Amino acid sequence: MSTARKPLMAGNWKMNLNHLEAIALVQKLAFTLTDKDFDRADAAVLPPFTDLRSVQTLVDGDKLRILYGAQDVSEHDGGAYTGEVSGTMLAKLGCTFVLAGHSERRQYHREDDQLVNAKVQAAYRHGLTPILCVGEGLPVRQAGGQVAYTLSQLDAALNGVKTDQAKSIVVAYEPVWAIGTGEVATPDDAQEVCGAIRTRLAELYDTEVAAAVRILYGGSVKSGNIAGIMAQPDVDGALVGGASLDPAEFVKICRFGEMSG
Numbered sequence: 001m002s003t004a005r006k007p008l009m010a011g012n013w014k015m016n017l018n019h020l021e022a023i024a025l026v027q028k029l030a031f032t033l034t035d036k037d038f039d040r041a042d043a044a045v046l047p048p049f050t051d052l053r054s055v056q057t058l059v060d061g062d063k064l065r066i067l068y069g070a071q072d073v074s075e076h077d078g079g080a081y082t083g084e085v086s087g088t089m090l091a092k093l094g095c096t097f098v099l100a101g102h103s104e105r106r107q108y109h110r111e112d113d114q115l116v117n118a119k120v121q122a123a124y125r126h127g128l129t130p131i132l133c134v135g136e137g138l139p140v141r142q143a144g145g146q147v148a149y150t151l152s153q154l155d156a157a158l159n160g161v162k163t164d165q166a167k168s169i170v171v172a173y174e175p176v177w178a179i180g181t182g183e184v185a186t187p188d189d190a191q192e193v194c195g196a197i198r199t200r201l202a203e204l205y206d207t208e209v210a211a212a213v214r215i216l217y218g219g220s221v222k223s224g225n226i227a228g229i230m231a232q233p234d235v236d237g238a239l240v241g242g243a244s245l246d247p248a249e250f251v252k253i254c255r256f257g258e259m260s261g
């Protein structure tokens with residue numbers, strides 16, 4: 001973690017919690033997280049599309065400091081695309097973030113690098129901040145190819161993204177073998193790839209962009225392992241799956257595993 005970048009803890013709820021459960025969870029987070037917590041780190045939730053309007057109403061009505069976003073965005077801006085949700089719609093719902101290229105979408109919905117790039121571009125067209133997910137699977141890791149593989153995903157996703165846009169992107173390094181498996185990467189594993197991502201951003205853009213971009217680690221993050229991960233110089237936060245569904249656990253993660261805010 002660097003003091004120059006504000007840490008970001010983002011909870012990816014995946015396909016969990018209906019809109020009533022979403023309200024209950026956000027209320028619990030809002031009740032527990034203090035201004036001091038929010039001053040120290042941004043906290044965001046990424047609920048299913050069907051929850052977003054409820055979350056917006058709660059956040060706006062109670063003037064909460066919790067940020068929120070969606071788990072996916074269409075590469076199209078509107079029209080005859082059955083089942084899709086556009087960036088315009090997400091922007092209208094007050095979303096700050098949108099995930100692009102989560103490994104579950106790459107794996108189960110056949111999203112390739114070109115589509116992920118189109119979704120990153122769609123996010124920027126509508127003023128949304130992409131949280132670009134990259135990371136290798138187990139065979140690549142076992143062959144020692146994690147840096148090359150992850151950087152090739154990064155290069156492809158940033159194709160055509162301009163310097164002023166790149167400055168605001170969030171990159172989440174999520175090794176596929178660590179997602180939902182309890183098999184967390186070691187802090188050194190996380191630093192190796194997150195550091196390589198930052199170096200690549202300097203090569204693709206400049207050192208200002210590289211210094212500004214927040215790079216998150218994701219994969220079996222819990223309150224018990226977040227401190228070691230956050231101690232790494234190029235890790236600026238976490239993208240949290242399962243543990244983000246438990247409000248007490250997510251609050252502890254937002255506090256870097258420390259006992260109080």
Ligand SMILES: O=C(CO)COP(=O)(O)O
Nearest residue numbers: 012179180219220241242
């Ligand atoms: O995929 C993830 C977040 O996007 C990580 O999920 P888990 O924290 O459940 O391993």
